[in-house]
Amino acid sequence: MMDTASPVISRELGDFLRTRRERLTPEQVGLPSTGRRRTPGLRREEVAVLAGVGVTWYTWLEQGRPINVSMQVLVAVGRALRLDDTERQHLRRLAGVRVSPAESAVSDPSLPAAFQPVLDKLDPYPACLQTSLFDVVAYNRAYRFLFTDMDLIPLAERNCAVRFFTDPDWRSRYVDDDIVATRMVAQMRAVVGSDMDTPAAATTVGELRQRSDEFARLWSRHDVMLQRYETKRLDSPLVGLLHLNFVSTSVTGTGHRMTVMTPVDETTSQRLTRMADLARQR
Template sequence: MGGVTTMTVTPATGPRRRPQLAAFLRGRRARVTPADVGMPPGLRRRTPGLRREEVAQLSGVGVTWYTWLEQGRPINASAQVLDAVARTLRLDQTEREHLYQLAEVPYAPDREADAHRVNGEVQGIIDALDPHPAVVYNARYDILTANAAYRDLFDLRAMREIGVRNVLWMLFAVPEPDCPLVFRDVELPVMVATLRGAYGRHVGEPAWESFVRRLSATSPYFAELWSSGDVVPPGPRVKTFRHKAVGEIRMTSVSLSIDGMPDCRIVVYTPDDEESRHRTAVLRGRRGLPEDS
């Protein structure tokens, strides 16, 4: 399930770097677990970290191409593809620059748009916003972190079952009766239009193209909305959610930017009326209870 990646073989201009590149990629792949990227562990896993095919799939590149890259073969690697691999392997800025040097690709720090984790300061802010549900999304709606109140409001079991830590994917992949959005046909078009607004900065990037292609194959409704071409920026909205324990909850969502993470935003939800405030308080009181109680 990888993207189409050109596998042009070129003369090795730095033959000593290719073995170093191979070792570096293998080492970083071994330290990333399936749980780190929202994937189920699977059975009979002998690899300490991700498998090569999993890295390729998550990065939106071909399995053969990634295998050749990790074997240190003299193939071309674009900055966009290296960005995607770096995100999957959760490389920090120093490691990312090292990857570029080993692959002999000019390093451009401002390309680091899609963050894959938050720092301690942002995490502290998210936790301190409790009892208001708060989450950090990147531009693709991947969940980078969330507080306990967010987990109270949203049943994340469906996300764990599909193995993709992405709220947009979960909303389209679950059957319509299980969708937590009450006015699904109103809210989902806005979310897809917001996604397309961000997509313009990432056209051609393997991770983005793979995400859109795979979600379109999973959900004809998403494919229909995506083909419309509508674009909107993120903004405050009042959304109605359903929760099996307390019923409908009306929440106002507000997006906040994060310095140093231009493609990410904090989204905070606040009750829109007294009944919703009461029901979110009931959810807080249920913390620690079994999910099916």
């Protein structure tokens, strides 16, 4: 979706493109060197050729003129300027393109490692790091045994939504599973919005619609919900009933969120401590 860019945004877009252009040399992009240059980096004409767009059009874009920009052209310009994932997303925002949280969940192998010590310190409270589409990428020992032994589930299959709607044993851990089903789909709807072109969203939602009639029905209702705090009852395979507050916070700029589960009552607190003790023995 494109928004009409304000003059300030247009200037920011032009300045961003110029700075990215000036950091490149012809040799870096496979163009012949033409000797000494009055200004650093590539010329506008060279960027236009690399992106397959008109020189006048690209000049207007860099000058911050309010012109319409298609997604295809933005991708071509980003490729010509050798932008990384973060820079491409920034370019799209400056051009008025909505970037969904699902799409901004850039795969960064260092992220789980960076958060693992934080998650470990939260024991005996279960905690995990997951994408906006419920892919679990890191978790602590308490979370490992909350539903099942997460270590036994292949990394590519650690998606809470997929497991909830396709694995009866996983779903049976939720006492109020019908309520959870409705809320989970509404949260996914709010994240994805109408943008189903992102690989992560298309893959996860497509798989769920194919494998679960219930998910397909709930998805077709178009209910949306953004919830950072809720209470759930879980039937732990190790210690029985747990009454937990689920508190989530977004990790800025990553498309991920960290969720921590804290006890609602003293009985749950004692059972979490016992679960942590049992987990250490495994």
